[in-house]
Amino acid sequence: MSSKTMECKRQPGLYCIGEVVDVTGHLGGFNFQWAWASAQAAGQVV
Helix, strand or coil, rough: CCCCCECCCCCCCCEHHHHCCCCCCCCCCHHHHHHHHHHHHHHHHH
C-alpha cells in the first residue's frame, strides 16, 4: 500500500483507509485521527 495515496499496490484503484488498515492508537482519538487523515490522503488522488 502506498502511504501517500493509500492505494493498494497489488490492485490499482483500490484505496484502503481507516480501520481497514488495522492501525491501533494507544489512547482515545488516535483511531479517529487516522481515519480522517487516511481518508484525506486517498481523497486527494481520487
